Amino acid sequence: MNTLMPYLIIGAIVFTLGIFTIIYKKNAVGILMGVELVLNSVNINFIAFAKFVDKGINGQVVAIFIIILAAAEAAIALAIILNIYRTKATVDVTQLNEMKH
């Protein structure tokens, strides 16, 4: 609890679960959830390093920027997903292959 390692392990496990989710889910909203897991695990790494290594707040400021990017990314991604659903009536990413060569 007062060392860096538990936080890094939690971050690594959640990062792995996020990557797994991105590969495993077919639903586009599920893939978005995986991306959010990955971003959260990166955040906890930044904050842990800010506390134990940097001993300042630089890591926390970077984490704030990551949260801003995550919010923007979620809004845009959901707009795109809604648009796809309106035109294709599905959000299954394996069915969306019009752009395949």
Next chain:
Amino acid sequence: MEIKEILFYAIAAFTLFSAGIVAFSSKIIHSAFALLFTFMGFAALYVYLGADFLAVTQIIIYVGGILVLILFGVLMTQKIYDTKAITAHNTLWLSVGGGVFVALILAALLTKNVWLAGIPKAFAPTTEAIGKAILGHYLIPFEIASVLLLGALIGAVYLARAEDKEK
């Protein structure tokens, strides 16, 4: 073992468990609600790291904003009562392979590296320092982020609105 420490490991286990549900649940709505508990567990871990402002920000933005957006996305794109058996997942072995690959890289990183050991510090409020940093040293990224948010807002509205030009 202190009560604080027990609570820390309980929160960590809770967070990892709900993250696992997000990954493995075959119902997207279950994943969305498990994501809620994952975000709150992360907020609790931020408190343990002395990041009070970020813990509150995590609750406000992730739980109050992004999760509600995701739930809207789930509800608007999913026919909940449609039980047509479309498999919800890609092949398991491929996904597990990708996950194991990433896990091996991260495990190697964690064990091979020598991280600097820190001296535990007393908890102190960080809000003032973060505000000064954002409006001082990080002013340019802050302004760029605001322009990015404006762009994302306009883009999301443009993409999600109904096409009514041809009518």
